[in-house]
Amino acid sequence: MPSLDLRADPAELTAALVDIASVSGEEAELADAVEAALRAQAPHLEVVRNGDAVLARTTLGRTSRVVLAGHLDTVPVNDNLPLTRTGTGDDEVLHGLGTVDMKGGDAVFLHLAATLPEPRHDVTFVFYDCEEVEAVRNGLGRIERELPGWLHGDLAVVGEPSNAVIEAGCQGTMRVELATSGARAHTARAWMGVNAIHALAEPLRRLTAYEPRVVDIDGLTYREGLQAVRIGGGVSGNVVPDAAVLAVNHRFAPDRTPEQAEQHLREVFDGYELTVVDCSPGALPGLSAPAAAELVTAAGGRAAAKLGWTDVSRFAALGMPAVNFGPGDPTLAHTRQEHVAAAEIRRVSEALRTFLSP
Amino acid sequence: MPSLDLRADPAELTAALVDIASVSGEEAELADAVEAALRAQAPHLEVVRNGDAVLARTTLGRTSRVVLAGHLDTVPVNDNLPLTRTGTGDDEVLHGLGTVDMKGGDAVFLHLAATLPEPRHDVTFVFYDCEEVEAVRNGLGRIERELPGWLHGDLAVVGEPSNAVIEAGCQGTMRVELATSGARAHTARAWMGVNAIHALAEPLRRLTAYEPRVVDIDGLTYREGLQAVRIGGGVSGNVVPDAAVLAVNHRFAPDRTPEQAEQHLREVFDGYELTVVDCSPGALPGLSAPAAAELVTAAGGRAAAKLGWTDVSRFAALGMPAVNFGPGDPTLAHTRQEHVAAAEIRRVSEALRTFLSP
DSSP states (O other), X not given: OOOOOTTSOHHHHHHHHHTSOOBTTOOHHHHHHHHHHHHHXXXXXXXXXXXTEEEEEOOOOOSOEEEEEEEOOBSOOOSOOSOEEESOGGGOEEESTTTTXXXXXXXXXXXXXXXXXXXXXXXXXXXXXXXSXXXXXXXXXXXXXXXXXXXXXXXXXXXXXXXXXXXXXXXXXXXXXXXXXXXXXXXXXXXXXBOTTGGGHHHHHHHHHOOOOEEEETTEEEEOEEEEEEEEEXXXXXXEOSEEEEEEEEEXXXXXXXXHHHHHHHHHTTTSEEEEEEEEOOBOOOTTSHXXXXXXXXXXXXXXXXXXXXXXXXXXXXXXXXXXXXXXXGGGTTSTTOEEEHHHHHHHHHHHHHHHOO | OOOOOTTSOHHHHHHHHHTSOOBTTOXXXXXXXXXXXXXXXXXXXXXXXXXXXXXXXXXXXXXXXXXXXXXXXXXXXXXXXXXXXXXXXXXXXXXXTTTTTTHHHHHHHHHHHHHOSSOSSEEEEEEESOOSSOGGGOHHHHHHHHOGGGGXXXXXXXXXXXXXXXXXXXXXXXXXEEEEEOBOEEGGGGGGSBOTTGXXXXXXXXXXXXXXXXXXXXXXXXXXXXXXXXXXXXXXXXXXXXXXXXXXXXXXXXXXXXXXXXXXXXXXXXXXXXXXXXXXXXXXXXXXXXXXXXXXXXXXXXXXXXXXXXXXXXXXXTTOOEEEOOSSOGGGTTSTTOEEEHHHXXXXXXXXXXXXXX
């Protein structure tokens, strides 16, 4: 089993984590190494293992608790392991799978776990599996079912890449299907039928004409979106089709509930048959909570809106303010070119140290 | 083996043919019965068997030859066998699979084969297999390869249902695919991508605004068509798709060559990437040929444009004028409700008898 030095520079620790491959479902070796390192190098923590997740916490009796959560898994290898490096010193850049999503964040949390034995808030560390695959396999969901007490706190920080800026709240996402119907006929006698694909012309026109809202909440800017994600229809090459479907993904700012978002889509596509296929609510930024405000200050006073949907929403659903805060550019996540500046990893580590120090 | 009485009323002969099921690929029993009946009841004909096709011809040394062709197969059974009857006498209607497509036409040709030993033109009868399935299995294509001399003549009459009206020529058909491209992005950051499905809005608008030509040729009216027959695109529920495709079927009047039809589609969809997937040329009506003109007269002087594509085009490609002429409403073909008036079968038989009698 590879050993991890949690007291090392968090950029070096990131490199060590990256070189233990951990594609979703295959996190056991990394979870073993994390568990062993925490038990050996952070004896002040209570540590439990749950599947391929590792949890650890202080029990100092503080009046508030902060949860630091990071997933251990990555998307599949794409010719981007082992880790490579360019530059030196403050200009060093780490390249490879997981440098961005999200072993930099994991390294920061592990480093703090070993080096901050008496933080100002009690701290719970959650290193979990299967975030990059279907939601039903998500390790955080399993922990919520099996060890619910371990996720409680006054603030959650998810270490997903956020360019080292606090990203607060998250947008909701809703998928709807718009179905058109017609009447089959032979294409040689098309006037005897009604073409359901032609009937998608108007909904597509509305989509292309749609102006998404830009919404300000607590000083953060959310950009909504409305995008076709699938289209399908057709019977055979000589038949006027009698059915077609357009699937649309709506990303909506957290000032709207799922019910309001659905109502909005029913107005946009008025006159068409609409079915909600799935929906995840957004999460309001919650930056007015005391611990959240302290964290923003420690991170330099800036915060931005989270646009994508992340596990932040799971914590928000538990009633906690929750933010993303981690090194790395999220637009590089899931690309072969993942890379992160070593200095950015250190900057996040220092901000969290400032926030958590007594 | 069921026996067929070719000298019987052609409506009764239709009923006998319908009750010998002959779904494409399973025509052997019907072909056996047809072959045996021709050999026994039309000894003046030269008869050959080719697969499950049966061919027969007079060799009277006439100066012209007419080919009468009908397929023996049907689409799959759809709770519409055995045959049922409603009405009586001149109002009798035959219901069941093949009554329209096209055992009425077959019955007329078989009846004439046995009862017109000395026709005014030499006559070739072609009863063939697998017309209702993919073109590569079509029995007429096999005969063209293996017994090419049997298809020559001065006029071809295909007995497909045409409401007992001469349908001349046929429209061409062309399928094209229009592809759009874009750039993938996460739907939470849709402005970083380009949606290829949204890019189909404009081609669909042009389709719905398209006014098909109505073309007159030799006094016949052809109605063209332009119909989407398939649409597809999408990567996953949270990705702005980078590719989509729209398949379009164009039916074009026989005054246009395939090259002209393609040029027309390139103009309609100017600015888009277009690929021709398949094409079958149309066939001009050719009603000015002497034998064709005689047939129109014998059929009551009326002729109409053939809109669908039929094996008439195969004969046209061999340089012969070719028409559809058969009992039954073509819009009932391939429906569970196939039915034909017995009187219409007799009317077609009498018209062809008039045309072929010395």
